[in-house]
Amino acid sequence: MKYETVIGLETHAQLLTQSKMFCACPTKFGAPPNTNICPICTGQPGSLPVTNKKAVELAIETAIALNCKIEPSSIFARKHYFYPDLPKDYQISQYELPLATKGHLEIEVDGQKKRIGITRVHLEEDAGKLVHVGAALPGRQAGRIMGSEESLVDYNRTGTPLMEIVSEPDLRSPKEAAVYMQTLANLLQYIGVCDARMEEGSLRCDANISIRPVGSKEFGVKTEVKNMNSFKAVDKALLAEEKRHIEVVEEGGRIIQETRFFDDITETTTGMRGKEYAHDYRYFPEPDLVPLEPESEWVAEIRKSLGELPAARKERFVGDLGLQPEIAGLLVASKSTADFLEETVKLYPKATAIANWLVGDIAAFLNENKKSFSQLELTPAQLAEILKLIEDGTLSNKIAKTVLLEVLKTGKQVKDVIAESGLTQISNENELNKIIQEVIKNNPKQVEQFKAGKETVMMFLVGQVMKLSKGRANPALANQLLKKNLAS
Amino acid sequence: MHGKTAHELHNLLINKKTSSVEITQAVFARIEKAEDKIRAYVTLNKEEALEQARAADRQISRSPDIPISQLTGIPVAVKDNMCTKGILTTCSSKILSNYIPPYDATVVTKLKEAGAVIIGKTNLDEFAMGSSTENSANHVTRNPWNLEAVPGGSSGGSAAAIAAAEAILATGSDTGGSIRQPAAFCGVVGLKPTYGRVSRYGLVAFASSLDQIGPITKDMTDAAIMMNVMAGRDELDSTSVDLPVPDYRKALVNNVKKMRVGLIKELMGQGIDPEVKAAVKKAADTFANLGAEMIEVSLPSFEYAVATYYLIATAEASSNLARFDGVKFGRRSKAAKDILTMYYNTRREGFGPEVKRRIMLGTYALSAGYYDAYYLKALKVRTLIKQDFEKALGACDILISPTAPTIAFKLGEKTADPLSMYLSDIATIPVNLAGLPAISLPCGFSNKLPIGLQIIGRAFAEEIILRAAFTYEQNTDWHKAKPNV
Numbered sequence: 006m007k008y009e010t011v012i013g014l015e016t017h018a019q020l021l022t023q024s025k026m027f028c029a030c031p032t033k034f035g036a037p038p039n040t041n042i043c044p045i046c047t048g049q050p051g052s053l054p055v056t057n058k059k060a061v062e063l064a065i066e067t068a069i070a071l072n073c074k075i076e077p078s079s080i081f082a083r084k085h086y087f088y089p090d091l092p093k094d095y096q097i098s099q100y101e102l103p104l105a106t107k108g109h110l111e112i113e114v115d116g117q118k119k120r121i122g123i124t125r126v127h128l129e130e131d132a133g134k135l136v137h138v139g140a141a142l143p144g145r146q147a148g149r150i151m152g153s154e155e156s157l158v159d160y161n162r163t164g165t166p167l168m169e170i171v172s173e174p175d176l177r178s179p180k181e182a183a184v185y186m187q188t189l190a191n192l193l194q195y196i197g198v199c200d201a202r203m204e205e206g207s208l209r210c211d212a213n214i215s216i217r218p219v220g221s222k223e224f225g226v227k228t229e230v231k232n233m234n235s236f237k238a239v240d241k242a243l244l245a246e247e248k249r250h251i252e253v254v255e256e257g258g259r260i261i262q263e264t265r266f267f268d269d270i271t272e273t274t275t276g277m278r279g280k281e282y283a284h285d286y287r288y289f290p291e292p293d294l295v296p297l298e299p300e301s302e303w304v305a306e307i308r309k310s311l312g313e314l315p316a317a318r319k320e321r322f323v324g325d326l327g328l329q330p331e332i333a334g335l336l337v338a339s340k341s342t343a344d345f346l347e348e349t350v351k352l353y354p355k356a357t358a359i360a361n362w363l364v365g366d367i368a369a370f371l372n373e374n375k376k377s378f379s380q381l382e383l384t385p386a387q388l389a390e391i392l393k394l395i396e397d398g399t400l401s402n403k404i405a406k407t408v409l410l411e412v413l414k415t416g417k418q419v420k421d422v423i424a425e426s427g428l429t430q431i432s433n434e435n436e437l438n439k440i441i442q443e444v445i446k447n448n449p450k451q452v453e454q455f456k457a458g459k460e461t462v463m464m465f466l467v468g469q470v471m472k473l474s475k476g477r478a479n480p481a482l483a484n485q486l487l488k489k490n491l492a493s
Numbered sequence: 494m495h496g497k498t499a500h501e502l503h504n505l506l507i508n509k510k511t512s513s514v515e516i517t518q519a520v521f522a523r524i525e526k527a528e529d530k531i532r533a534y535v536t537l538n539k540e541e542a543l544e545q546a547r548a549a550d551r552q553i554s555r556s557p558d559i560p561i562s563q564l565t566g567i568p569v570a571v572k573d574n575m576c577t578k579g580i581l582t583t584c585s586s587k588i589l590s591n592y593i594p595p596y597d598a599t600v601v602t603k604l605k606e607a608g609a610v611i612i613g614k615t616n617l618d619e620f621a622m623g624s625s626t627e628n629s630a631n632h633v634t635r636n637p638w639n640l641e642a643v644p645g646g647s648s649g650g651s652a653a654a655i656a657a658a659e660a661i662l663a664t665g666s667d668t669g670g671s672i673r674q675p676a677a678f679c680g681v682v683g684l685k686p687t688y689g690r691v692s693r694y695g696l697v698a699f700a701s702s703l704d705q706i707g708p709i710t711k712d713m714t715d716a717a718i719m720m721n722v723m724a725g726r727d728e729l730d731s732t733s734v735d736l737p738v739p740d741y742r743k744a745l746v747n748n749v750k751k752m753r754v755g756l757i758k759e760l761m762g763q764g765i766d767p768e769v770k771a772a773v774k775k776a777a778d779t780f781a782n783l784g785a786e787m788i789e790v791s792l793p794s795f796e797y798a799v800a801t802y803y804l805i806a807t808a809e810a811s812s813n814l815a816r817f818d819g820v821k822f823g824r825r826s827k828a829a830k831d832i833l834t835m836y837y838n839t840r841r842e843g844f845g846p847e848v849k850r851r852i853m854l855g856t857y858a859l860s861a862g863y864y865d866a867y868y869l870k871a872l873k874v875r876t877l878i879k880q881d882f883e884k885a886l887g888a889c890d891i892l893i894s895p896t897a898p899t900i901a902f903k904l905g906e907k908t909a910d911p912l913s914m915y916l917s918d919i920a921t922i923p924v925n926l927a928g929l930p931a932i933s934l935p936c937g938f939s940n941k942l943p944i945g946l947q948i949i950g951r952a953f954a955e956e957i958i959l960r961a962a963f964t965y966e967q968n969t970d971w972h973k974a975k976p977n978v
Contacts (some may be wrong), residue, residue, distance in 0.1 A: 044596045048816045050589065050697040051576045051598055053730050083812050085859075087836055094815035156832075158820070287859040289868060292701035292809055294731050 007219040008254075010247050011227075012182045012212055013124075013174035016189060017167050018199040019131070019207040020063045025164035026130040027054030027097060032166070038159040046164035048092030053293050056081075060128060060166035063198040064104050065299060065307050067168060068126045070196050070314055073108030078298045079127070081291040086284060089158050090133040098129035098169075100288045104297060110172075111316060112188045114181050121185055122173030128297075131165040133158055168199070174213065174224070179243030186210060187236050191338045195315045203235050214243055215260070216250045225250070226260040230274055232267045242267035246274050318343055326356035335364045341378045345385055352389035362388065366406060370413050382416035383409075390419045401430050403476050432479040434486060437470075440478065441490050444469045455491055463487070494519035495658045496975065499567045499715045502661060506553050506566050513546040513553065513566025516661070517610050520568045524613075524659045527978045530640055533654035535573045535631050536581045537613040542568065545610040552608055563718045565608030570660035572651050573614035574621055575706070576695040577601055580611075584697050585629035586619045588817045588824050588843025598695020599727045600664060600706050607722045612660060615650030619845045620814065621671055621699045623647050624917045627908055628847045635904070636678060637976040638942050642901040645675030651709045652679040657978050662719055663709040668699045669802055670897070670921025672707045673933035677896035677945020680935045680974065682962075683709045684716045685921075687953045688928035689734035692727030698813040700806035701732075703925040712972050713934070713963040717741035720955065736953055744956035745963040750784035752961060755889035759795040760920045766899045772937030772944040773895045776965065780893070783964060788889055792881040797874050798923040799915055804858045804871035805926070810848075811855030817843060850911065875926050882927040886951045891961050894920050896933040896945030920947055930955045932962050935971035943971070 025032055028045035044052040068075055082100035108123035139154025170189065176182045190201035190208055201208040210233060215225035230246050233239045246265065253260055265274040313321075315337040322333035322343075337343045342363060349359045367388075371378060391409055394400040400408060400423075411422045423429055431437055444466060445452055455462045463484070470483045494502075494516055505511045521539055528534060549566035552559070571577060574584045576594035578601075583589045597605070605611065618628035626634045626649025634649045636642040637657040644653040648665030652675035655663050665672035667685035676683025684707045691706045698704060708719035721742065726735040756777050761770055781787045819825035819839030826838030844852070858867040885892055897917055907914040924931045929949055936946035946965070950958035966972050 044594075047821060049576075049594065049596070049822065050582070050584070050592065050816070051574075051594070051693075051695040052596075053694050053732075055729060055731050085812060085815060087815065087818060089818075089820045089832070092816060092821055094818055095812055285861045287812070287856065287861075287864075289808060289812065289859050289864070292732075293698075 006255075008216040008251055009219045009221070010178055010214065010216050011174045011224055012176035012179070012214045012243060014172045014176065014182060014185060014210050014212050016170040016172075016186070016208065016210045018067075018170065018193055018201065020060050020166040020168055020198055021200060022057055022059045022063065022166050024057060024059075026057050026060055026128065026166040027164055030164065036161055038157070038161060041161045042163070046092070047160050048094075054097060054291075056294060056297065057166060060168075061104070061297065061299065062307060063166075064126060064128050064168050065304060066196050066311055067170070067193065067198050068105030068108065069304075069308050069311055070192055071105075071108040071110055071123045071126065071170070073105035073123055073126055075105050075299060075304050076102060077301075078102065078296045079104045080296045081128075081294045082288045083291050084286045084288055086286060088132070089156065090135050090163070092133070092160060092163060096130060096132065097291055097294070099127035103127035110185065110189060110192070112181065112184050114184050119181070121175045124171040124173050125169075126171075127169050129167050129169060131162050131167050133160040133163040135159075179240045179247060182212060182243050183236050183240035186239050190236070192315060195337065195340045196311060197340065203233075203238075206234070210239065212239070212243055214246050214250070216247065216254065226262050228260060228262065228274075229264045230267055231264060231277070232269075234269065238267065238269055241272050242274060245272055249274065315340075315343075322346075322356075326350065328356060328360050332360050332364055336360060339378055345378070345381075348385035349388050352386060353392045355392070358392055359388065362392070362409070366409060367413070370410065382414070383412055387412055387419050394419070398432060398479060399429055401476065401480060404430060407476075429477065430479045431474055431477045432482055434482070437474075437478055437483055437486050438490065440470055440473050441483070441487050444473060444487075445490060452491065495523040495661070497661070498711045499661050499718055500563065502567060503563050503565075507556060507561070509553075513549040513610060514543060516566065517542055517546040517568050517612065520612060520660060523657075527637075527657045527659055530635060530978060531637055531653050531657045531659065532632050532634050533615050533644075533650040533657065533659055534570070534613045535583055535585065535616050535650065538577075538580055538611050539613075541580075542610050542612045545605070549608045549610060562607040562722065564604065564662075564722055567609055568612045568661045569604055569609045570612055570615050570651055570654045570663040571601060571604075572617055572648050572664050572666055574617055574666060574697045574699075575601055575664060576697070577611065577614065580614065582614065582697070583631065584620050585617045585631050586817075586843065586845065586848070587630040588839070589822075590630070590824055592823050594695075596695065599692035599729060600723050601695065603722050604664075609662075609722075615648070615654055615660075615663060617650055617671075618647035619848050620697065620810070621647040621666055621668055621704075622810070622847050622851055624670070624674055624914050625902070625904075625907065626650060626675070627904065628845055630845055633904060636901045636942070637978050638680060639901065641903055642942060643678065643904055643906075645678030645897070645901060647671040647675070648683070648709060649675045652676050652681055652683065655679065655681045655709050655711055656976055658975070661711075662715060664706060664719075664723075665709045666696055666699075666704055666706050667921075667925065668703045668705075668806060669925050670918040672709060673896045673921050673931060673945065673947060674918060676709055676933040677935075677943065677947075678901035680943030680971070680976070681709060682712060682716050682932065682934050682972070683707065684720065684932045684955070684959075685924065685930060686720065686724065686955055687734075687930040688925075689732055690930070690953065690955065691723050692725070692730040692733045694727055694729040698809075700809040701813060702809060703802075703806055705925075713959060713966050714742065714745060716932070717745055717959055724955075734953070739956055741956060741959055744959040746960050747964050747967045749780055749961055749964045752780075752785045752891065753788055753889045754780045754785045754961070755788045755790035755885055755892040757795075757885075757892055757894040758789055758791045759793070760894035764898055764916070764919065765895055766939070768937075768939035769895045769897070769899060769944050772939070773893065773946060776936045776946045777893060779965060779968060780961070783968060790885040790889060790892060792878070792885055792923070794874065794877040794881045795923055798878055798926060799919055801871045801874040801878065802918075802922045802926060803854065803915065804867050805875060807851045807855030808858045808868050808871075809855065811852045811859065814844075814848065814852055819843075847911070878923055879927045882923070882929060882949075886929075886949075890950075891958055892949040894947045894949070896920060896947040900939045900942040900944060924949055928952060930958055932958050934962050934966060935974070936965075936969070937971060938974070943974075
């Protein structure tokens, strides 16, 4: 039988705010344990939450970018469960009335565009972190709370703003799910609400997956897959779970609704045992907070400030600037890269050349040095300057790369870099002739071969000129002068 | 000295007839003498209080060049469910028997900034759950008018301290009557402000949508003075309302002519002690004689108020009290072997029976499958109660009723019967559900125990109820009677 896979994703994105969701503590990562804490985020008796306006703004930005309806009034709710990393033993989240509903995200899989429904976008707070010390019980995994001798809790992360984005069950394959996550991550990064690094946990997702016979209208029994810590893992985990579903059904078995844990090493999912009973979270409206009612003027302002979104910008890059769709896609993955391109185009009109440098050498440099685009020590004016110098022959492509690298490393002015290292191209005939004479003198055998009609040797000789000039010789002119010298 | 009001002492202070140190010492001397019998306090803050008194005296010495607040140098007792930085805050619960908050409640900060002297923390029913202060894990507090009677609750410590002149001013918190009922039982003044008028930041939450902090004082002027300091928007409490704070002393005008006063029919019928009824009826006559227009009003939804309250308040309490789990603060059971036994034993050992009862009731009301039938329905009835009040307060400027159906009952009289205890808040609970301001003031005696008159106003109309209460006070002598401790 042919099966159709049905997947919906619940994504949690850490919002890029300076302070926590309900208090003024910094959200900075990596501080010593329990230093970014206060009476509010440690749930001291009597403390009260106050909603972080910036977090609301970022969630509204996201909701707009996902074509959602911003609800005129939404409320926070308390979700109860006892766990030491949750100081109040309830999480402030949104339940019945979320911040935004009914949106969609367009993804592109194998050249086909597809619209994925967004059920809701809501705000909530993150929990803290537990460290379990001591041996595990026999048969149990170490590092778990059961059986450990001691558990330590770090409340630094407690109260970090999280945004939950829930998709409709519109995804039809693990690949679509992975593309959806990547597209969503790019969008969140682009609008600057989340750095969207799955490996670091700033973007997390759980998937609901089920299968049904092709043509069936009813959904099959779903399982929830957790612990997918990269885009690749989303694909792999869902492939494994899809396969398991089909196998179980083909063997005449039944899928049980449960939560399953993906193991990155074995690439399989296992049922999360120990969850003996279903949780009753006893949601009820958070009485310490007033309803979230963003003024329509404010929402309009946010909408305006959001500007052009990546999908539209990509279309424009292809249509107006003549970029290849693939390259345009890479450029709009980050707003600052796309902005950089547009700034440079104003100073130097050949967009394709600029784009090639951006996705080529500059991207490679940032990758190697683990830097983000915002840490780039290069201005659009500098890149335009280098490109112009290539065009007028002052710099060879190769030298230009050296100059670029130096500017990227030091942030110095292009002119200064060139002057300090004498890196301009040698286009002076006398100077070049001196080098050529030297090359002819040092390579009599090759000169003989050339004169005997073996023209391919020319490449070698030009190479020698370049080498002796430390790459500064104007290659075209060198070629020309070399031929002249050899002919005489 | 300890028997005087804050406004009397303020006059002595600015005329340099006494000092804050002198007053503070007099109050502590009084405490020393009376506390054996009354036991109003959980913790005394003598050393720091005297330091604050000395600082206040330095400020006073520079007045009037640098003006001082009406609270500068005045000793204030704080209910032990309001956080005080560095001072034990137990909520009269075993589970917080060792809890020293790292911060001050906003109300405490405001009192300190006004120059008040924090003399100590007063006893209450555990987590403010109760009507007699007998549910305290600390000890029982006695009524200064009759040591065999309860002081009311949950702010029984604060009310008893004011009645016994063991404090000049006190704070209370009121979720279903916890300021007004003990004020009535102890023959003092207790004001529950409109929900949102005073910051709840630092008040250990019982039921967040109902809790409100207010003053417990010897007279109306002192209540106005305390409100001037405590009221106002607090950025740390999202439910506090951004409305200007008037000078409540200016509302103290001896005139109720043409004021429309509604007597609540439902609170003058069955279940109300005849002598209490008679005293309230007499108070109504006093208002009429002073030129007010008396109207009888009916609020039919009152019938459901107690049931509604015990669903909403317990639901919120079950959530608010989840954090007392032995992990971060307070007492952790020594019998804990692992995480589950830590939770179970800590909470089993740490909470008293009434608190456990309410956590269980509230957990049940919020549980899947029961939420709609209990919690959601209670919210709907709450809306009906609000609407009944809106109607009544459209036709009237204020409403009056007994504060409690009876005078102070005997210690131990109702501890075995929670339901009869719950019913002693029958007149105060509807006001919290509607979020309205209300005051209790003495209006008579029965069996040598005080009777309380409740005056209810429109939301944020504290000035009107203060004016009515002040006029009543000026034209009667009940507030002048003092217990003989």
